[in-house]
Amino acid sequence: MSKWKDTFREGSVYKLFFASLLATGLAYGLYKGIIDNYLAEIVVMSEMDRGIAEFFREIPGLLLVFILAVLYTCSAETMYKLGAIIMVAGMGMLTLIPADRMWVTLAICVYSLGEHIQLGMKNTLSLEYSKEGKGGTALGLQNAVSQIGTLAGYFVIMIAFLFVSGMGAFRGFFLIATLIFTISACLAMKMKGHSETDKNKSRFYFRKKYTKYYFLEVFYGARKQVFFTFGPYALILFYGAKTSTISLLFAISAICCFFAAPIVGKIIDRLGYKVVMVSDTLILVIVCFFYGFAHHIFPMHVAFIICCINYVLDAVISLASMASNVYVQDISENSEEVKATISTGISVNHMITIMIALFGGWIWKTLGIETLFTLSAILGLCNSAYAATINVKKDRMKI
Numbered sequence: 001m002s003k004w005k006d007t008f009r010e011g012s013v014y015k016l017f018f019a020s021l022l023a024t025g026l027a028y029g030l031y032k033g034i035i036d037n038y039l040a041e042i043v044v045m046s047e048m049d050r051g052i053a054e055f056f057r058e059i060p061g062l063l064l065v066f067i068l069a070v071l072y073t074c075s076a077e078t079m080y081k082l083g084a085i086i087m088v089a090g091m092g093m094l095t096l097i098p099a100d101r102m103w104v105t106l107a108i109c110v111y112s113l114g115e116h117i118q119l120g121m122k123n124t125l126s127l128e129y130s131k132e133g134k135g136g137t138a139l140g141l142q143n144a145v146s147q148i149g150t151l152a153g154y155f156v157i158m159i160a161f162l163f164v165s166g167m168g169a170f171r172g173f174f175l176i177a178t179l180i181f182t183i184s185a186c187l188a189m190k191m192k193g194h195s196e197t198d199k200n201k202s203r204f205y206f207r208k209k210y211t212k213y214y215f216l217e218v219f220y221g222a223r224k225q226v227f228f229t230f231g232p233y234a235l236i237l238f239y240g241a242k243t244s245t246i247s248l249l250f251a252i253s254a255i256c257c258f259f260a261a262p263i264v265g266k267i268i269d270r271l272g273y274k275v276v277m278v279s280d281t282l283i284l285v286i287v288c289f290f291y292g293f294a295h296h297i298f299p300m301h302v303a304f305i306i307c308c309i310n311y312v313l314d315a316v317i318s319l320a321s322m323a324s325n326v327y328v329q330d331i332s333e334n335s336e337e338v339k340a341t342i343s344t345g346i347s348v349n350h351m352i353t354i355m356i357a358l359f360g361g362w363i364w365k366t367l368g369i370e371t372l373f374t375l376s377a378i379l380g381l382c383n384s385a386y387a388a389t390i391n392v393k394k395d396r397m398k399i
Contacts, residue, residue, distance in 0.1 A: 007137045012129040013191045018145050020084070020191075021122065023184035025146040029153015030177040031091065033247035034161075035108075036232045038170045042099045047230070047237065051361020053105045054229045055354050060113040062350040065343075067117065075194040076128065080121040084185035086114030091181050095174040099167065120343075122146075128193075147258060154251035161243040209331060210341050212390055214348050216277070216324050219383035221349035223284070224321075225356040226376040227314050234291070234369055235311070239304040249308055253315040264319040273323035273330070277387035280320035284380040287314045292373030327390070 008014040039045045045053060060067075071079060090111025097103040122142060130138035161169065206214075235241040235249070268276050287310045294303035294310075325342055332338045364372045 003137075004141070007131060007134045007141065008129050009131055013193060014129040016187050016191050017125055017129065018142070020184045020187040021142060021145050022149045023180050023187065024084075024087075024118075025149020026153045027091070027149075027177040027180035027184065029150040030157060030173050030180070031111075031153075032150070033154050033157030033250060034170055034173055034243055036236055036246060037241075037243040038099075039104070040233065040236045042167055042170055043101055043104050045101060046361075047233065047364040048361040049101055050229065050233050051357050051359070051364075053101075053108060054225075054357035054361075056105050056109045057112045058350055058354040058357055059109065060116045062347065062354055064116050064120070064350075065347050068120070076121045076124040077188075077191050077193045080118055080125060081185070081188045081191070083114045083116075083118030083121065084181070084188045086117065087111055088114075088178060088181045088185050090114060091174060091178040095171060095178050147254060151251055151254055154247045154254070157247040158244045158251065161247070165243070206344065207337075207341070210328065210344075212386065213324055213328055213341065213345060215386055216327075216383060217345040217349045218352045219379055219386060220321055220324070221352040222356045223376050223379040223383065224318060225353040226360055226372060226379075227311070227318075229357050230360055230364060230372060231291070231311050231314070235304070235307060238295070238369060239300065239307065241304070249311060253312045256312055257315055257319060260316045261319055261322075264316075265322060268320075268323050268326055273326040274387060274390050276320050276323040277327075277390075278384045280317045281380040281384035283313065283317050285377045286310075287317070288373040288377035288380070292370040296370075 004014075039050060039053065043049075068079075071082075074082070090107055090109075090113070093107035093110060094104065097107055123139060126138040126142040127135045157173065160173070164172075232241075232246055232249075235246065241249075264276075290306050290310050291314075294306045297303070298306060324345075325338075328341050328345075329338050332341065360372060363375065
């Protein structure tokens with residue numbers, strides 16, 4: 001408890017905030033652990049349908065900068081509460097609506113809107129409630145609490161779906177997730193305060209010297225979306241992975257990333273962001289190759305295990321995306337410019353991810369899973385080739 005008291009200001013509502021974060025993380029783990037199998041087994045979404053659903057799920061992320069601009073007069077606490085209420089509505093819809101593609105996609109889109117509204121507010125509130133000079137520790141605790149909740153949700157699903165299955169089981173856990181999100185929203189409603197939102201998130205911030213960063217976000221967003229959307233779905237549709245297996249895979253991936261993140265950060269500091277941005281693609285090409293072609297080389301049960309390992313490996317090497325943020329920091333003039341640029345980068349990232357989600361399903365359906373992951377590898381190579389054009393000394397001189 002001393003660490004918490006040393007990190008956060010007395011009189012702030014950080015305890016309520018973190019209790020809400022823990023509940024949200026748990027509910028998200030329950031939702032994320034079952035949603036892909038629900039879409040494949042109950043809603044019977046094809047590869048193309050899954051891409052369309054993901055397209056609409058990502059739209060709130062793309063529109064977030066405009067949503068925050070409209071609500072710029074609201075405090076960070078108010079925005080956080082609004083996001084919580086919308087998330088409850090979206091999850092409640094999944095509990096009640098029929099397993100119809102259109103209605104389920106709408107429910108996912110509503111939930112995603114609340115999730116994206118809360119996303120930026122979490123960092124803002126963590127920093128607002130922290131003591132001076134303790135911002136980094138506060139953000140670390142925020143991430144840890146959310147991860148603990150999410151992991152707990154994954155493990156609950158993993159164990160539960162060893163014994164249950166079918167429409168009733170999925171609906172039951174959507175209901176449980178709704179109730180937990182409701183608890184999170186009730187905790188949020190008790191939060192008092194009028195913290196200012198990050199004004200940098202309410203507008204696009206473009207400067208010529210960050211052009212390379214914007215393009216790196218385009219390449220990274222495109223290749224990331226292939227694995228985020230179609231990685232688990234390939235394991236379900238192609239290899240028949242069950243809900244408990246997918247939840248276990250998510251849990252292992254999250255644990256590996258938890259321990260790998262500080263190691264990757266140290267590598268970036270030691271070798272430099274350019275070296276990391278260029279070299280991580282060499283691993284990505286191997287990951288994409290086996291994900292797309294393992295079933296041609298090995299028996300299906302062996303290929304499935306190889307793809308699971310590669311899914312976790314992709315999650316770990318995705319941590320190398322931190323290097324681009326370090327690059328922004330290296331050529332920026334101040335911390336406010338860093339935050340504004342990274343916020344714009346997130347919006348640019350979403351612009352390409354919604355297109356990849358839409359066309360990725362079509363590519364898989366018409367040209368095969370091999371083509372889809374080959375294109376992911378090519379996008380990764382483009383990312384590395386473009387990163388290789390960064391002239392560290394020259395870019396620093398432009399400041």
